[in-house]
Amino acid sequence: MQKTDILVIGASAGGFVAATMGKSMNPDKDVTIVRIEKQTLVPCGIPYFVSPGVNSDKNIMPTDKAFMGAGVNLIIGEVVSINTEAKTCALKDGHEIAYDKLVLATGSTPAKPGWLAGTDLENVFYVPKDKVYLDKMQEKLAQCKKIITIGAGFIGVEVSDELVQNGKEVTLIEKLPHALGLAFDEEIAIKTEEAMRARGVNLITGMGVTEILGDGSVTGVRLENGETIEGDAVLLSMGYRPNINLAKEAGITITREGFIKVDEYMRTETPDIFAVGDCAEKIDFVTRKPSNIMLASTACAEARTAGMNLFKLSAVKTFNGTLSIFSTAIGNQGFGVAGLTEQRAKADGFDVISGSFQGMDKHPGTLPGTNMQLVKLIAGRETGIILGGEVVGGPSAGELINIIAFIIQNQMTVNGILTSQIGTQPLLTATPAAYPLMKAAEILAKKRLGI
Amino acid sequence: MQKTDILVIGASAGGFVAATMGKSMNPDKDVTIVRIEKQTLVPCGIPYFVSPGVNSDKNIMPTDKAFMGAGVNLIIGEVVSINTEAKTCALKDGHEIAYDKLVLATGSTPAKPGWLAGTDLENVFYVPKDKVYLDKMQEKLAQCKKIITIGAGFIGVEVSDELVQNGKEVTLIEKLPHALGLAFDEEIAIKTEEAMRARGVNLITGMGVTEILGDGSVTGVRLENGETIEGDAVLLSMGYRPNINLAKEAGITITREGFIKVDEYMRTETPDIFAVGDCAEKIDFVTRKPSNIMLASTACAEARTAGMNLFKLSAVKTFNGTLSIFSTAIGNQGFGVAGLTEQRAKADGFDVISGSFQGMDKHPGTLPGTNMQLVKLIAGRETGIILGGEVVGGPSAGELINIIAFIIQNQMTVNGILTSQIGTQPLLTATPAAYPLMKAAEILAKKRLGI
Numbered sequence: 001m002q003k004t005d006i007l008v009i010g011a012s013a014g015g016f017v018a019a020t021m022g023k024s025m026n027p028d029k030d031v032t033i034v035r036i037e038k039q040t041l042v043p044c045g046i047p048y049f050v051s052p053g054v055n056s057d058k059n060i061m062p063t064d065k066a067f068m069g070a071g072v073n074l075i076i077g078e079v080v081s082i083n084t085e086a087k088t089c090a091l092k093d094g095h096e097i098a099y100d101k102l103v104l105a106t107g108s109t110p111a112k113p114g115w116l117a118g119t120d121l122e123n124v125f126y127v128p129k130d131k132v133y134l135d136k137m138q139e140k141l142a143q144c145k146k147i148i149t150i151g152a153g154f155i156g157v158e159v160s161d162e163l164v165q166n167g168k169e170v171t172l173i174e175k176l177p178h179a180l181g182l183a184f185d186e187e188i189a190i191k192t193e194e195a196m197r198a199r200g201v202n203l204i205t206g207m208g209v210t211e212i213l214g215d216g217s218v219t220g221v222r223l224e225n226g227e228t229i230e231g232d233a234v235l236l237s238m239g240y241r242p243n244i245n246l247a248k249e250a251g252i253t254i255t256r257e258g259f260i261k262v263d264e265y266m267r268t269e270t271p272d273i274f275a276v277g278d279c280a281e282k283i284d285f286v287t288r289k290p291s292n293i294m295l296a297s298t299a300c301a302e303a304r305t306a307g308m309n310l311f312k313l314s315a316v317k318t319f320n321g322t323l324s325i326f327s328t329a330i331g332n333q334g335f336g337v338a339g340l341t342e343q344r345a346k347a348d349g350f351d352v353i354s355g356s357f358q359g360m361d362k363h364p365g366t367l368p369g370t371n372m373q374l375v376k377l378i379a380g381r382e383t384g385i386i387l388g389g390e391v392v393g394g395p396s397a398g399e400l401i402n403i404i405a406f407i408i409q410n411q412m413t414v415n416g417i418l419t420s421q422i423g424t425q426p427l428l429t430a431t432p433a434a435y436p437l438m439k440a441a442e443i444l445a446k447k448r449l450g451i
Numbered sequence: 452m453q454k455t456d457i458l459v460i461g462a463s464a465g466g467f468v469a470a471t472m473g474k475s476m477n478p479d480k481d482v483t484i485v486r487i488e489k490q491t492l493v494p495c496g497i498p499y500f501v502s503p504g505v506n507s508d509k510n511i512m513p514t515d516k517a518f519m520g521a522g523v524n525l526i527i528g529e530v531v532s533i534n535t536e537a538k539t540c541a542l543k544d545g546h547e548i549a550y551d552k553l554v555l556a557t558g559s560t561p562a563k564p565g566w567l568a569g570t571d572l573e574n575v576f577y578v579p580k581d582k583v584y585l586d587k588m589q590e591k592l593a594q595c596k597k598i599i600t601i602g603a604g605f606i607g608v609e610v611s612d613e614l615v616q617n618g619k620e621v622t623l624i625e626k627l628p629h630a631l632g633l634a635f636d637e638e639i640a641i642k643t644e645e646a647m648r649a650r651g652v653n654l655i656t657g658m659g660v661t662e663i664l665g666d667g668s669v670t671g672v673r674l675e676n677g678e679t680i681e682g683d684a685v686l687l688s689m690g691y692r693p694n695i696n697l698a699k700e701a702g703i704t705i706t707r708e709g710f711i712k713v714d715e716y717m718r719t720e721t722p723d724i725f726a727v728g729d730c731a732e733k734i735d736f737v738t739r740k741p742s743n744i745m746l747a748s749t750a751c752a753e754a755r756t757a758g759m760n761l762f763k764l765s766a767v768k769t770f771n772g773t774l775s776i777f778s779t780a781i782g783n784q785g786f787g788v789a790g791l792t793e794q795r796a797k798a799d800g801f802d803v804i805s806g807s808f809q810g811m812d813k814h815p816g817t818l819p820g821t822n823m824q825l826v827k828l829i830a831g832r833e834t835g836i837i838l839g840g841e842v843v844g845g846p847s848a849g850e851l852i853n854i855i856a857f858i859i860q861n862q863m864t865v866n867g868i869l870t871s872q873i874g875t876q877p878l879l880t881a882t883p884a885a886y887p888l889m890k891a892a893e894i895l896a897k898k899r900l901g902i
Contacts, residue, residue: 422850
């Protein structure tokens with residue numbers, strides 16, 4: 001039987017980082033990673049490589065080279081069962097691998113709406129992290145002119161926008177009142193909708209789909225109001241479900257929400273078994289309640305923690321709960337959110353105040369390529385601690401929301417921000433005299449003082 | 452005699468923020484600002500509006516509209532003396548203004564090298580924050596083909612690069628071994644030099660200028676090695692000196708380094724008088740030694756602190772020392788530095804370790820518009836506290852260095868970073884699986900563990 005010190009199942013972002021960090025921090029240990037896929041896609045890159053004519057080979061994670069460089073053994077295969085007593089994993093091909101430490105990074109799979117008629121029709125697609133499937137879908141989409149996307153979360157929005165930019169007519173349908181309405185506060189969500197519409201996406205919100213229509217192959221969908229929308233293909237982007245069957249069958253504890261239960265060191269309740277990424281339980285950083293956030297970035301943070309704590313624990317190396325940090329780009333505009341939105345804060349019973357400021361992302365704003373930049377901050381009314389933030393801007397919005405993420409993780413207060421220093425440069429940032437993050441904090445400070 | 456509750460002298464970034472923040476936090480107070488210039492330039496924007504043909508009117512700070520909106524009174528005039536006993540200021544035109552609180556934001560002026568022969572020749576220029584002067588310079592430069600810039604700090608670099616992009620032949624001469632050599636560690640400074648040279652700047656480093664040559668008007672400069680460089684104009688960008696005469700003559704304490712002495716609330720040693728910006732004393736955030744950093748962003752941070760503490764102090768609203776945070780752009784590349792460089796840390800006796808990681812600023816790196824991204828972190832060897840960082844990247848480098856600035860200001864450790872969460876998005880950021888900031892921290896963690 002093959003033996004390894006550290007065995008990682010799954011080689012997307014979380015598994016990759018768990019394996020390489022595990023090896024990096026334990027260079028004397030033997031590390032093995034098992035994955036099903038011949039090639040691993042950059043998960044967040046998928047929307048940008050589904051359009052016909054775009055070469056999806058360019059979206060492959062350079063994992064294999066990295067594994068070789070780091071001295072991690074790679075096995076292409078499927079683990080079908082775990083014996084937690086014997087500490088062995090059985091592969092589909094009959095091989096067995098004994099482990100000392102096991103990391104489950106089994107990921108997630110697109111949610112399939114059982115209640116929706118017509119999902120078996122030809123040209124109904126999901127967006128799994130599966131290159132073989134997606135390449136076939138890409139081929140089929142080449143024959144389609146009108147595409148209907150159901151579900152305007154990040155994947156639905158990004159895929160729809162990309163397909164439009166690549167010449168397709170796309171209708172994006174969302175049952176909630178707003179696209180990205182779970183991620184952003186309403187006023188920001190509306191700005192994403194405006195950006196999508198300006199780019200040519202036909203967006204329908206506040207409207208469910210009751211049926212996918214077609215005879216053999218898709219011809220359209222029927223909406224809740226009885227109307228039909230014509231289409232040659234339907235993309236279902238209605239969220240993802242954690243892959244937990246392997247863990248469940250091995251007797252590893254699963255939470256009520258259907259994730260593998262873990263502690264702050266990413267340990268499951270079964271000795272020597274860790275779980276990271278989409279399959280692992282999430283507790284929200286701010287609300288301390290279960291969260292169903294699934295992000296490659298979160299997976300990597302969990303994987304770093306697991307990788308550092310495999311053989312000995314260190315109290316300073318725990319994972320403090322999942323901070324939801326999302327960003328996306330629609331054309332030249334960037335959008336980001338970290339922590340609680342105002343609507344989520346209120347729904348969860350937080351007594352919060354918010355402050356928003358809109359400026360420009362360069363200074364002076366007359367410089368070519370300047371984008372509007374808006375920052376909204378949400379703070380606890382009594383403590384002044386920042387609980388969340390939202391950003392609209394240009395391409396720097398992705399790192400600007402990370403500034404807010406660090407502010408939240410450091411439990412900084414409104415005054416802490418106002419006395420902090422930032423760097424500015426005409427071509428790279430907003431003006432220091434009206435840096436929207438600082439101005440938003442100033443508004444919060446005034447609200448707290450009642451002036 | 453005119454009376455005002457808050458009087459601010461100087462209306463560039465620091466004065467502007469002191470006045471508007473002072474009004475914002477004290478809406479019942481009467482705020483007046485006095486400035487010499489008819490129009491205030493965006494100070495950091497100046498390099499981008501000096502080239503002939505570029506309309507410098509587009510680089511005017513929209514201060515006057517903001518003052519009107521905020522209810523701040525604006526006076527165009529020059530304060531020639533302060534009576535600290537009577538708490539009055541005399542203007543050049545004979546008017547007097549009585550104040551309750553006074554904020555000095557008198558800024559800085561280009562350093563003039565008295566030892567250098569030929570500075571009185573025609574077509575020898577400085578880069579002051581003075582629109583009238585700069586507009587005249589712009590007119591004169593229109594007649595010049597070959598321009599020599601002396602001093603490759605940020606202003607010298609940005610002005611030279613801009614002039615080259617606008618069709619001039621520019622030679623940039625720096626006495627130190629590297630351009631931006633005081634700001635960045637050598638390996639990063641070299642990358643800025645490569646970027647400048649690729650854009651057409653003729654860069655000479657490690658070489659002083661002994662004389663500006665000409666008969667009436669500039670014809671060139673002589674270098675330390677005896678060679679001469681031809682040129683129709685010389686731009687001297689050799690740093691700035693604080694404007695402290697007004698304060699000095701009023702008996703306000705000046706530091707040995709020639710700045711107005713202030714405490715952590717930005718108070719001078721004279722009651723009711725504050726100072727902010729280039730004219731005010733700086734203590735380095737990390738080394739706790741005097742610093743001569745002059746930045747609009749720092750000025751604004753100081754001005755926020757002053758504005759909040761004018762009438763009553765709050766212990767949580769102090770300014771904790773000047774963190775040097777610089778960024779610049781050369782073409783599509785962005786460069787940033789925050790806190791200590793490795794060379795400065797070692798020169799100041801810090802026992803530090805450093806870690807650098809180079810990746811891409813989008814993911815996958817095959818996406819169009821991807822730039823190399825490099826992050827270097829400097830940490831105390833024993834504590835693991837981050838003392839500095841440097842960044843090379845694309846346009847997001849400006850906010851990425853601000854992330855590091857927040858990390859330093861929160862005294863985060865290497866482990867603190869590694870257990871932190873960041874958000875990532877293909878078009879906006881590096882990959883979460885190899886986010887250079889995290890990988891640099893990982894290298895530091897390994898160095899500290901000796902693995």
